[in-house]
Amino acid sequence: MSAAKAAYRRYLWRFFPTMLAYVVIVLGVSWLFDNHQEPAGPIAYMLAILPAIPIIGVIVIMGLYVVEEKDEFMRMRHVMALLIGMGLILSLTVAWGFLEIYMHVAPLNAFWIFPGFCMAWGFASGVLAWVYR
Amino acid sequence: MKNRLRVLRAERSWSQADLADRLEVSRQSVNAIETGKYDPSLPLAFKIARVFGAPIEQIFSED
Numbered sequence: 001m002s003a004a005k006a007a008y009r010r011y012l013w014r015f016f017p018t019m020l021a022y023v024v025i026v027l028g029v030s031w032l033f034d035n036h037q038e039p040a041g042p043i044a045y046m047l048a049i050l051p052a053i054p055i056i057g058v059i060v061i062m063g064l065y066v067v068e069e070k071d072e073f074m075r076m077r078h079v080m081a082l083l084i085g086m087g088l089i090l091s092l093t094v095a096w097g098f099l100e101i102y103m104h105v106a107p108l109n110a111f112w113i114f115p116g117f118c119m120a121w122g123f124a125s126g127v128l129a130w131v132y133r
Numbered sequence: 134m135k136n137r138l139r140v141l142r143a144e145r146s147w148s149q150a151d152l153a154d155r156l157e158v159s160r161q162s163v164n165a166i167e168t169g170k171y172d173p174s175l176p177l178a179f180k181i182a183r184v185f186g187a188p189i190e191q192i193f194s195e196d
Binding site: 005070071072073074076077129131132133 | 158159170171174177
């Protein structure tokens with residue numbers, strides 16, 4: 001069974017340290033912006049973008065799992081979960097976008113798109129794991 | 134596609150996990166193939182045939 005789960009183990013070993021790096025960077029950047037030494041100029045932009053790097057890393061890690069997973073059924077299940085997650089979050093955000101245009105509802109902070117995708121993806125993964133238990 | 138995986142497994146007293154080990158896939162994969170929820174690729178179908186020592190068409194058939 002170990003050969004069958006090697007790609008998944010690698011995925012988890014990449015995923016959790018990257019998320020830990022994200023938390024550390026967010027805390028560090030927030031501390032810098034919240035404290036009196038508020039950064040300014042191009043440095044401030046670079047610092048503000050810094051937390052996005054581990055998030056982009058997580059997206060790459062999700063893609064690497066698709067490439068490295070040898071178990072074709074598990075790969076199909078992972079791709080389906082990703083597509084369902086993307087479909088759900090794109091549907092919600094495009095609907096909200098039109099509500100913003102025509103109904104002037106509160107604008108959605110783009111930051112929430114990735115956490116929203118993760119929730120939708122997690123939900124889809126759970127449903128697929130139950131369907132194909 | 135219909136398949137005889139359950140019967141072939143029973144003849145050898147293999148659990149789904151035993152077959153999964155031999156195929157180097159997850160138990161969920163074996164279950165999905167066995168219950169007809171997932172049709173394996175040609176390479177995996179050949180591997181299944183090799184594990185059971187039978188030609189593909191004796192294991193899988195069209196609906």
